Amino acid sequence: MYGYMGKILRVDLTRGEVKVEEVKEGFYRKFIGGAGLAAKIIFDEVGPGVDPLSPENRLVFAVGPYQGTRAPGSGRWIAAARSPLTGIWADSCAGGAWGPEFKKTGFDALIVQGRAEKPVYIWIKDGEVEIRDASHFWGMDSYEAHDAIIKELGEPKAKVATIGQAGENLVRIACIMSDKHAFAGRCGLGAVMGSKNLKAVAVRGTKEVEVAEPGKLEELCKELYPKIAEGAAAFGAHGTPFYMPVGYELMGDVPVKYWSQGEFISGIMALGAPRYTEKIFVKKEPCLNCPIGCHRYIKVEKPEKYACEGAGPEYEAIAMFGTNCLVDSLEAVAKANDLCNRYGLDVISAGALVGFAMECYENGWITKNDTGGIELKWGDGDAVVAMVEKIALRKDLGDVLAEGIKRAAEKIGKGAPDIIVHVKGLDIPAHDPRAHLSMAINYATGTRGACHERADPFCMELGLVIPEFGLEKPTDRRSWVGQAFATIKYQDLEGMCDCLIQCKFMAFGGCTVTDKLNLLNAITGWNMSMEEFAKTCERVFNLQRAFDVRMGVSRKDDTLPYKMFKPVHPKHSLIALEPMLNEYYKLRGWDPDGKPTREKLVELGLEDVARVLYG
């Protein structure tokens, strides 16, 4: 079979057992790989009774047909599980080189279940699997553990995906780090690793991925690499921080003061491009097979308290720790980001939690008694940095925040539950739905909660449409009309990117849906039609939604928080979510409660899912 290794590895940490399962081509053609593959496994094996932090949860690492080939943007992998942060579907995608390396060991996915008695890590080398003691790595931060494991293995070419202390401490916003610059950030999958006593997964593979039409693939790559590099030049030049002044200027699309304030020009200018590039940028640190190279390697020397070096903050981090906390010190933001990298925290949720805590502090709902003496004032970089550490180590208020925004707000009480900005427990990232109404319906319906990676239809404002799926022209960002349709197309396509797996930024460089399908066909030899491709995208999205529905999600959860209905920037609009939701369900073929109908599931070839949902 072309494009796949045909095998899934299953590791039961409770029993110390390793199994290899064979997979047929029909299965791949239906779910493609990555998030699609993982969704099928997790839907089948994880019911609503399974606590996300219990041994019964499944943690799936997966890749897709692009990994191990030279397809542009293919230096990626995903992790998936039932989320300890949200209780619903979670997949989290990262770049680097771990993904292709993993695939070359001979597997398309790794399923981890059970819980090891003591800390362990999994070592996979060309099909050989070992569960190894990790007691001596426990307590290390992610960078330390990464280097120490490679050293212990004596395999300088091994790639390591690991957690820091946050994952060990079951912090519900803990991430998984790979390659020292790639993060499976969202939904707390690092805590799932921690709950299994699994510190890391190290891989080294030299097996080749067989490609159906190598010549055709090479031809496509030759065309695409320069096209993407040129088309996404701004990304290459400044990384994602290029977006901060652009998004702010175009749409007011930057969170300020935990979403309560409109303007913060000084912060925007201090944190985004070009100041970022001038002040802290050292070099690009591209993922494997990337024509763009948006990842930054940065260095801060002064002030000393913020000194740090390594993977630099992306747009999300400078927004969530910066403007969101009224902080205009790029160095403080870089430091907070660096601590997240090392401790292993999702920068988006961490920044959201700190902004939230600052608002609580301002309102007197928490005091210095709670924070361990920190004056949690807006704009205070020191406070931000200190709080990141407290969350990772569960110190003082950090222990409360470590439970995630919803549980933290409940615990703090008073007005706290009314000010939190999340959907289904996942903090809204630094793209404001008031800036582009498509993001409102996207956040409300996203299968892992509020996420700009599972769909970013605000990019219509940058001209990005999807004609192959019938989205010929951008919507009006201020009007709800047409947003449901556009969002569905974006969600379907970008969900598919997490199956193939391809970095979504390739699209900015002009890698079209046709290109993606051509790559897939060249690799697999399937000669898949655009129609089948679109249906496959839809299948995967509905499967994830079905998982959520099984976990209790319904229309009541497809909502937005209070603050989102109050425009604060002159370019913001009032969100009319209801008509978008009604239209969305209709277009999706879901019932008015947001449940995929039996007919829709059957149409998508998900009869077994229909049986679970409808009996």
Place this chain on the structure above:
Amino acid sequence: MYGYMGKILRVDLTRGEVKVEEVKEGFYRKFIGGAGLAAKIIFDEVGPGVDPLSPENRLVFAVGPYQGTRAPGSGRWIAAARSPLTGIWADSCAGGAWGPEFKKTGFDALIVQGRAEKPVYIWIKDGEVEIRDASHFWGMDSYEAHDAIIKELGEPKAKVATIGQAGENLVRIACIMSDKHAFAGRCGLGAVMGSKNLKAVAVRGTKEVEVAEPGKLEELCKELYPKIAEGAAAFGAHGTPFYMPVGYELMGDVPVKYWSQGEFISGIMALGAPRYTEKIFVKKEPCLNCPIGCHRYIKVEKPEKYACEGAGPEYEAIAMFGTNCLVDSLEAVAKANDLCNRYGLDVISAGALVGFAMECYENGWITKNDTGGIELKWGDGDAVVAMVEKIALRKDLGDVLAEGIKRAAEKIGKGAPDIIVHVKGLDIPAHDPRAHLSMAINYATGTRGACHERADPFCMELGLVIPEFGLEKPTDRRSWVGQAFATIKYQDLEGMCDCLIQCKFMAFGGCTVTDKLNLLNAITGWNMSMEEFAKTCERVFNLQRAFDVRMGVSRKDDTLPYKMFKPVHPKHSLIALEPMLNEYYKLRGWDPDGKPTREKLVELGLEDVARVLYG
């Protein structure tokens, strides 16, 4: 027991049986009367398996503590059942003199169940009950039947509530008429009468209602009558048509072209006050005990085709048949209204259906083949009049429309289901939620669907607040903030008006909540506190909601139609329903799906209801 007769009459038309049931004072204190009393009976006796047009449905006629006393605005009665139009809770309130007369026969309510073999009417005289043949009245219009029954009985003082042909024909928007100028209009309760082969209920009572403190009551009345008359002088002078230019000017609160157009000044000027008064007004026709006298007796002589005489159109009728259909002929509107009165149709839903049909016709979704040759063009008064008749008699397209807006749109297909303007199957009346956002959350959550009578919080714009319930000042009509709270207070209070029963217009004249409670206490001697009163209001509303929940209503149904999210008048605002809904549920103590929690039901003393809903 003061203020009540202590007895409920039950008539089983299948068996031809009459029973009298005694009621204890505690029951009244809990549910007061009218819609509260009926809600308890219907909740207990009508489950989700009962087809509204089947013999198993219950049709309850009820009055409250005010009836039979001189309390201002007490010339009222209600009918209630599971609605054949919406499938959920339905109560429909009418004025006139039937209510007090019924009470004086010795009953607080009449429950009708079963189905007579042949057409019958019920005759109640001072406790004596007869089921009489009505075959010779079947086919008569409501005015004819009214007069013929009184004549047959030889009781010139008898009061008659009857249906016209529409009710006989099971038209799902059929009303019940009493006193030739009072209509229990909404939700199709006339069809429930028709389904039971019940043409009319005639009553003559001379029993006295015992009042706890007659002196106190008289004192209150002496104060209230002139106060209300003066405060509601505009209502008295011009009837409800006074509102048309006012609401339009203040808020754009008049439907135009089936809610698709903003301005229609010529229609507003031609239909509303003062032209209405100048052109067709003959005399006031006040309900019993009314200090205002808003009901109009009108006469049209020319053009001959529109000649008519009798109860005149109210604001709702001139809006729904007039501006809503782009008709600016007051005479045509009066004729359409007169036909509704006689055939027994709800003018609001009838006007909505005609407007809807005109839009379908314009779009080519229906043609002359469907309409029986009528050119259903916007603004054509002849077409409106013709369509009313067709609906009542189920001719041509009228047979489709007679099924109500939702079923009709499904039947017509094409784009029709997307343009209909209703909530839960009940057509939105002539108050636009885009004009005052409180009406959006009110319509979405009303226990009988979209209704301005079950709450009219847009009256905050006219200065009406409810300080006794904590609503001290009006909200900003253009903002969603605070609307949920205000609407709840309005809903609770106005739901209570239908229990007491008191005409809601008394409030315009300054009859405050305190006044209402004072009247209740003077009549019953209960010395009820404002706190208990407020709790009682809440209890009744929750009981009705519980009925709806049992019928399948949830958050998915608490929505608004597509058109409502598109402002069309310069004074309209975009509706942000979602945050209002979230706030509303929270304030109500309902879960995020809109279901009253077990705790809330128990707190309200509705343990038995909680058992039904939660097992």
